Structures are given as structure tokens and as C-alpha cells.
Amino acid sequence: MYELIQLTEQSYYIQNPSKIGLVRLKDTDVCLIDSGSDKDAGRKVRQILDAHGWRLTAIYNTHSNADHIGGNRYLQGQTGCRIYAPGIDCEFTRHPVLEPSFLYGAFPPRDLRHKFLMAQESDALYLSKDVLPEGFTVLPLPGHFFDMVGFRTPDDVVFLADCLSSRQTLDKYQITFIYDVAAYLNTLEMVCSLTAKMFVPAHADAAETIAPLAEYNISKVLETAEKILSFCEEPICFELLLQKIFTAYDLTMNFEQYVLVGSTVRSYLAWLKDTGRADAFFERNMLLWRKA
Incomplete structure (x- = not known):
């Protein structure tokens, strides 16, 4: 757990339950794609940064689920990095009580106000093209959550956030969290057509081809609907x-x-x-x- 995996010259991910992307920018500067589930994840990331002499400049959150933004506050406090999040998800990142409130449909009971569903707040700014590192591309991936995005790095690694589940997860649980089913299916159809040097879903193995897994996710959505x-x-x-x-x-x-x-x-x-x-x-x- 928390092993640093190098994919290309610039792009890495940190192995943990929600993969954290790490991209080297220039000299010793790096950025992260998501930050893990909590303060402990943030500490582990900080140890990796320190061990390599890297300086964290920014965290680019794919969306605001707690397991992707939980390390934000610790890392921002330790490094002074900027944090960016897309659209509505930026407000959820700044005000994390919105997630359990949205899920419950009212003020959530204490049973839902914990780090699994409610991260610590962080000072996030709105993600836009002008704040991206040179050579980065944002990929809109709506459906799983409000304004979720992925990223294509300058050396052609695509981080896909939560738009895909592994076959093992789908076979075990059958049903996975979806906010907008129509948008989710459209996202999966788009992902089927993507090419890249490497794909990194947050909750499935990194792979050179992604269409077969995207198609399996589509089949499970349609099966659940039936x-x-x-x-x-x-x-x-x-x-x-x-x-x-x-x-x-x-x-x-x-x-x-x-x-x-x-x-x-x-x-x-x-x-x-x-x-x-x-x-x-x-x-x-x-x-x-x-x-x-």
C-alpha cells in the first residue's frame, strides 16, 4: 500500500484504495491527481514527496468524494499547495457536509458524518483550463458524480477517476454508485473510444486498453436497470x-x-x-x- 508506481517518464500513481496520480512537472515540482482518503493518506504522500525531494505545487481533484479529497487539507497545510476541483464538486470540496447531506436528502445523522462520506474541508479553487500544467488536458467524465473529470498528462497517461469499476467489484457487489445514469452511460461510451499510452482508473488496475472494461461496466448498468x-x-x-x-x-x-x-x-x-x-x-x- 502507498507504493509509488512509475508509468512513464513523468507520470506515476500511488497505490492505495483510490489511486493517487503524481506527475513530475519541471525540476523538482510535481502535482497530484486526488489526495487519498484522509490525513493518514496525506502523510504517506508527504513521505513519498520528501523521499524524492519533490515539491508539491497543486492537487487536481477529479471529484469531491471523500476518498479522493481526504488528504487535501493535510497536504495543503504542510506544503501550501493549491487545490483545484471541477464545477459543483469544488463547492463540495470546500463544504464537505454537502456530500452526506446530498446522499441522505437532509441534514445527515452522526452515523453519516464521518471521513468515509465527509472529508475535512480544504481551500479549493475552481478548475479551469488556465490553471492546468502545460500539456495537461481535462476530460469531462460526468455520471458517477456531479462534474467529475479525468486528466490526460503530457506523456499520454489518462487518469479516469471513478468512471469505471473493476470486474471483481462489479461481480461482487453488482451495483455501484451512480449519480446520473444517462450521463454515466455516455461517459462510458466515450471512454470506449479513447486511446492512450496508459489508463489509470481509481478503482481498477492500470491498463494499456480500457474499452473491454468500459463495455463490461455498460453491461452491468443495463443489467441493473433490468x-x-x-x-x-x-x-x-x-x-x-x-x-x-x-x-x-x-x-x-x-x-x-x-x-x-x-x-x-x-x-x-x-x-x-x-x-x-x-x-x-x-x-x-x-x-x-x-x-x-
Whole structure:
């Protein structure tokens, strides 16, 4: 864990549950792509920087999930680096309580106000083309989260953030977090067409080709949509539908899984309704869903 893996002359990643990109810029200057899950991750990154005599100039966050921005505050405090985050995700990075609040749909109970869902706040600035290092390109990757992006480095390594899950993860859990299903599918279709010297998804192995994994992710999204529709043959309320999904996928309900899977199922239902495959109606003051 926290092993530094060199991919090309300039581009590296730090192995941890959410891969951290590291790119050498000039002389001893480096930047990071994301910062890990917490203060401890930040410390491990700082040790790597110190061991190589590198100076951290900036952190470019792909999105604002806590496991990608958790090291921000520590590293910014230690190095004075700047932090950039895209669009709406910049506000979540500056005000991390927004993530559990969004997932829960209200002020979150203490069970959800912890580092897994709520990082420490950091002084993030809006990501724009003019703040990128020379030769960097931003790749919009919406769908998993609000304004998530990836990055292509000057030596043609593409960091893909959370737009892909590994086959092992998909086969084990079946359903992964998605905010906007339509945007997510469009992102995966785009990723299928990408070429690069190396691809680095945050939660899957680095690889020279990415299309097969992107196609497998697409198939799992469509499979999950069909599973949800199969439970809506007769009108069903959301809580009962969620219970059936947890049971079918052999998942264990707790507060974190309730909001993460629950939010994802609501996103699927919104997409199915918007595409005419599901209907929603109210009966006896209860919202019910059914297959169209």
C-alpha cells in the first residue's frame, strides 16, 4: 500500500484504495491527481514527496468524494499547495457536509458524518483550463458524480477517476454508485473510444486498453436497470424496492449502504422514468413505482 508506481517518464500513481496520480512537472515540482482518503493518506504522500525531494505545487481533484479529497487539507497545510476541483464538486470540496447531506436528502445523522462520506474541508479553487500544467488536458467524465473529470498528462497517461469499476467489484457487489445514469452511460461510451499510452482508473488496475472494461461496466448498468424493472412489475414503494435489491444482490444494509445504494437506485428510477420505461404515481399518500 502507498507504493509509488512509475508509468512513464513523468507520470506515476500511488497505490492505495483510490489511486493517487503524481506527475513530475519541471525540476523538482510535481502535482497530484486526488489526495487519498484522509490525513493518514496525506502523510504517506508527504513521505513519498520528501523521499524524492519533490515539491508539491497543486492537487487536481477529479471529484469531491471523500476518498479522493481526504488528504487535501493535510497536504495543503504542510506544503501550501493549491487545490483545484471541477464545477459543483469544488463547492463540495470546500463544504464537505454537502456530500452526506446530498446522499441522505437532509441534514445527515452522526452515523453519516464521518471521513468515509465527509472529508475535512480544504481551500479549493475552481478548475479551469488556465490553471492546468502545460500539456495537461481535462476530460469531462460526468455520471458517477456531479462534474467529475479525468486528466490526460503530457506523456499520454489518462487518469479516469471513478468512471469505471473493476470486474471483481462489479461481480461482487453488482451495483455501484451512480449519480446520473444517462450521463454515466455516455461517459462510458466515450471512454470506449479513447486511446492512450496508459489508463489509470481509481478503482481498477492500470491498463494499456480500457474499452473491454468500459463495455463490461455498460453491461452491468443495463443489467441493473433490468433488475430494478423486474421488481416493478407490480406497483412498489421505494423502501420495499430497495429491500428487494439488497436481498437479490446479497448486500447488508447499514446507514452508509442505505444512502449510497439508495441514492443510486433513485437515479436509476429517474432515468427509467425519463426514458419512458417506468412510471411513478401516488396512491394513499405513497409514491409507487411500476414498469411502464
